[in-house]
Amino acid sequence: MAEKVLIWAQTQDGTIAMNGMIPWHVQDDMKFFAQTTKNQVVLMGRNTMLSLNGCPLPNRINLVLTHQKTLEVPSGFHLVNSMEAAEKIADAADKKLMVIGGKGIYDSYLPIADQLLITYLDTDFHGDVLMDPIKDEWKKELYASGGANENNDYAYQIWNYQRSSNS
Template sequence: MAEKVLIWAQTKDGTIAKDGSIPWHVQGDMKFFAQKTKNQVVLMGRNTMMSLHGQPLPNRINLVLTHQKDLEVPVGFKKVYSIETAEAIADEEQKQLMVIGGKGIYDSYLPIADRLLVTYLATDYHGDVMLDPIEGAWKKELLTEGEADENNDYAYQIWNYYRPTFR
């Protein structure tokens, strides 16, 4: 069974987007995202697909989860109509299923995710799409952190949340 991993960046208040895009530039987070999702199956919603301006993420299988049968997707994207179908594709490809947004898909997958990779930005930037705080039976470990500089609008920390195993 493919590992289900949610990956996102957020501000202190839980903001993940504003006006349909990510309103900051944090190169450390972008490199981490690229490294973790490369050669994997990425699952996104329609708005996340649209934020990519018709360009699928390279070296990834780009899936768009939708209920709209008539939704047109650019070349390089594939529509799926259920999370089970997305998981089956990841299983067939023997890859991780990387959930990359948006909020509705994160909310749907959070109860069944195996891991969360969350970048916390040291800012109170307020956007219009926000996630609730992470709750439940998660353990976490700090993976890396970086300072604000010419490549990073804000200082950041990247955390790995994982479900504890019971023995």
């Protein structure tokens, strides 16, 4: 069964998006995202797909989860209408299922996820899409951190959460 990994970046107040966009530039986090999701199956919602401007992420199987069975997706994206269908594709490819947004898809996968990779940015945006705080059922370990510099608008910490065996 494919491992289900959720990956996102957020500000201290939980903001993951503002006006349909990610309102920051943290090159180290983008590099981490690219390396972590490369050669995996990425699962996203319609709005996340639209934010990619019709360009699927290279070297990945790009899945769009939607209830709209007739949604037209650009070349390189594959439409799936259920979580089970997405998981079957990841299983068949023997890849991790990397959930990359948006909030509704994260919320659907949080109860069954195996791992969370969350980048916390040292800022607040008071955006219009916010994640809820992570509950105590996860063991967490600091993966990486860095300061603000010419490549990163803000200092950051990347945390690796693994589901506790007693949850």
